[in-house]
Amino acid sequence: MSTDHASTHVVTPWTALTPPPRVDPYVDLSEFEADGDLMVLNLGPQHPSTHGVFRIKLVLDGEVIVKAVGYPGYLHRGVEKLCEKLTFANITPILDKNDYLAPMTSEQCFNMALEKIAGVEVPRRGRWIRTLLAELQRIASHLIAIGTFAMDIGGAIGGGTNLFMWTFRERELILNAFEELTGSRFHYNTSCFGGQRHDLPAGWDLGVIKALDQIERRMVEYADFGTANPIFVNRCRGIGVLGRDLALELGLSGPLGRASGIDHDLRRDAPYHCYDELQINVPVLTAGDCEARYDIRVQEVRESIRLSRQLLAGVPEGPICSEKPNIGPTSVRVKGAPAYVAIEGPRGELGTFLIPTDKGTQPYRMKIRPPSLHAVAVVEHLLPGNNLSDAVAILGSLDPIMGEVDR
């Protein structure tokens, strides 16, 4: 990580701020006059700032939110039940659609659970490529989070739409590399049981390094947007302060947890893939407000760029996929004890709990632990006490993906 681009911005610790008056999320509404004081406003399910189809029932006292109740389930597609009907080889492309901003980590997590049950070890080159793709996917996912958050709080006036356009421009560079590798812009289906399906084409790394240079150069502008734009700072600093205790209680992980002071990163604390061979700097902020959640994503993108450069420089030789217990061209037989595998997705701890059937061709039960579900659970605690306009900023900074919340 080049030091000249390091952020010199010092975030005020959240204890020094005057937090908004906390309102009990389970407040008894009978204290208010039903006709005079309160108004019920439905935010969603079709609202551009909910980042998908998520409905929040807001009870307003003037401009101030008194109570917020979240209603997920508008994108419930029965994925876990659907996967019980399919063979293991058919499940990977379906899990791509779960977290549709980071399909690479979704499919890796499932295949790692399979490999853990079967006791199959992925060759080092396969693991290396998985690490590289996961880091690139983290960059692409965080770019969207940054851009859509800026559009939510700024709109066309505060310069937010500019940032939206810019981050999508940079994301296309990553997607170009993925498309060259796997043939698809997303929903890659490149991770399979035992390794990777597609090997790196010749000269692929040169294009990726060029894209990384371009992204790192432009990340300076995005970091400045978070510190030098007064509209942005006024709308984000001290808004939606999420304390460490509440974050721990609700099971938050990933950037949301690290913005609230939870120093936890599975890449460093429980290494998988090739992360034990890398030195990972985990950025941790303590402010816990919307600005910290923005800053932590900017810093994580920079860290991922640094890791991607290291990974690209030292791709080992060898096979990308191990020998598999195949029982046909499209299916494998996996028998063993149930396993839980968790990896660090762009939104936090993404876990898969898998029980194979007795025949070993299908899952008997598959449970996905999505990080966004916990981010959505925060809404009822963060929104009360804030203004209505801040609800949009808080929702944007949480960056939930409803595909994996509802599954």
Place this chain on the structure above:
Amino acid sequence: MAVTQDDPQTDAVTPDAAPTDAAPTDAEAASFAEAQALASAVLGGVAAPTALDRDSRSYSNPLLDKVISVPGLDVAVATVERLLDWASSNSFFIFPMATSCCGIEFMAAAASRVDLDRMGAIIRPTPRQCDVMVVAGTITVKMAPRVRKLWDQMPEPKWCVAMGSCAISGDFYRDIYSVVPGVDTFIPVDVYVPGCPPNPEELMKGLKRLQVKIGMQRDGTWQRSGMPAEARPETKSLKLGGLLRIGDPDRAAGLSDAQRDASRSLGFDGAEHRGADEDHGNLFDPPESPPASQAAAAELEATHES
């Protein structure tokens, strides 16, 4: 200069116009500039449209059915239908009914690389200002009444684009209890854009097809009876057949009970509303009893006979 005299195609199309096809001489250009200045003076300071430029005849402006040339002034004549067609097909106000993965590709289509703004499309998140609904993503049973409600809130004329296999047929979530197998089971769809998800370029191609369709609808050349076979490529090979679609009132219903019950409750005005509009209502079953008007007529006839 889009067309020159050497262009054989131009000569073939307009052989008689060869003398006027010649590049303008200086005197002609000067007189044309003078005429243009006069036209702009007559039009009140508005610059003369470039479509009147005689040298670039290949620039086709659909507004110009006919150009009447009088000395010093060119007058363009157009019909109201073509004017409306041109205006509505080049100024899509798109309502993004984005639920899942296709919504991200829709955002990418609206963002910097593909840039739907180039074709005049503006994305507005409220249905009351929009005329094109792009359904991008899986529509569940819980979400479908909201989609229908938003569709009913859009003012006429309006069009619907089903983007991605989930919106077209439900894709592999088709048999799941909570997923509606295709958005055209409860709202009429004009253009299907297949893919999982379709690339942003594919979406743009679909919108251009919608432009063509709008033009054909205005001209009266659009065949409403029966869908073209290629319109629903994703569903052709699926085994579960017999789904009742908008425009196919005679097909047998193949929905599961939960899907059917959920879809039946879509018309928020109740059964009368569904029966009232042949295109939008009466989704799954032919009416069991004749409509009230027919019954009244039959009753009247019976009384006359007696």
